[in-house]
Amino acid sequence: MDISRRGFMKLTGAGAACLGLAELGFDLAPVRAVAADLKIEGAKEVVSICHFCSCGCNIIMSIKDGRMVAAGGDPDFPVSEGALCAKGAAFQSMHYSDRRLQKPLHRAPGSDRWEEKEWDFVLDRIARKVKDTRDKDFMVKNGKGQQVNRVESIFELGASQLDNEECALTHQMLMGLGVVHMDHQARV
Ligand code: SF4
Numbered sequence: 715m716d717i718s719r720r721g722f723m724k725l726t727g728a729g730a731a732c733l734g735l736a737e738l739g740f741d742l743a744p745v746r747a748v749a750a751d752l753k754i755e756g757a758k759e760v761v762s763i764c765h766f767c768s769c770g771c772n773i774i775m776s777i778k779d780g781r782m783v784a785a786g787g788d789p790d791f792p793v794s795e796g797a798l799c800a801k802g803a804a805f806q807s808m809h810y811s812d813r814r815l816q817k818p819l820h821r822a823p824g825s826d827r828w829e830e831k832e833w834d835f836v837l838d839r840i841a842r843k844v845k846d847t848r849d850k851d852f853m854v855k856n857g858k859g860q861q862v863n864r865v866e867s868i869f870e871l872g873a874s875q876l877d878n879e880e881c882a883l884t885h886q887m888l889m890g891l892g893v894v895h896m897d898h899q900a901r902v
Pocket residue numbers: 764765766767768769770771794797798799800801802803
């Protein structure tokens with residue numbers, strides 16, 4: 715029989731547990747009834763990838779009625795063998811948590827509180843800051859007279875929500891501006 719590691723673990727895990735309890739004389743009917751009510755009962759499994767770092771661990775999502783009801787590691791994925799770190803384990807709550815930010819927050823200079831803003835406001839503000847900083851600090855030559863064409867007063871930190879292509883575009887844009895200080899959350 716051709717069986718995956720994941721299938722093997724499911725079979726042996728369920729089989730061993732039921733066999734052991736039944737041998738001890740336990741009535742498994744209530745357990746089976748509860749199992750039927752599990753939130754993943756009847757859910758469709760979809761394999762996706764955690765994008766929080768370059769390991770790219772597989773994540774198995776359980777989808778029921780168009781909604782992710784559970785997410786966990788994939789025992790068949792050779793790198794992590796079913797494990798997820800804290801970031802990957804938070805995959806489901808990242809989507810549905812009521813603490814998830816839905817709008818950009820802005821703290822005005824001198825203020826002690828954050829305010830929700832529209833994206834237009836935030837993007838205009840970022841663009842203005844980048845332009846003003848670059849105009850002020852753009853360095854054509856360094857102290858040795860060598861041409862460098864760079865800005866050292868802007869730092870960019872990439873977010874884990876960016877995929878490879880978006881990271882490449884962001885990197886090219888920043889290099890075009892002369893920004894040399896940048897890093898990415900996935901490397902942390
Ligand atoms: S963040 Fe964690 S779960 Fe996600 S790919 Fe990296 S190691 Fe895997």
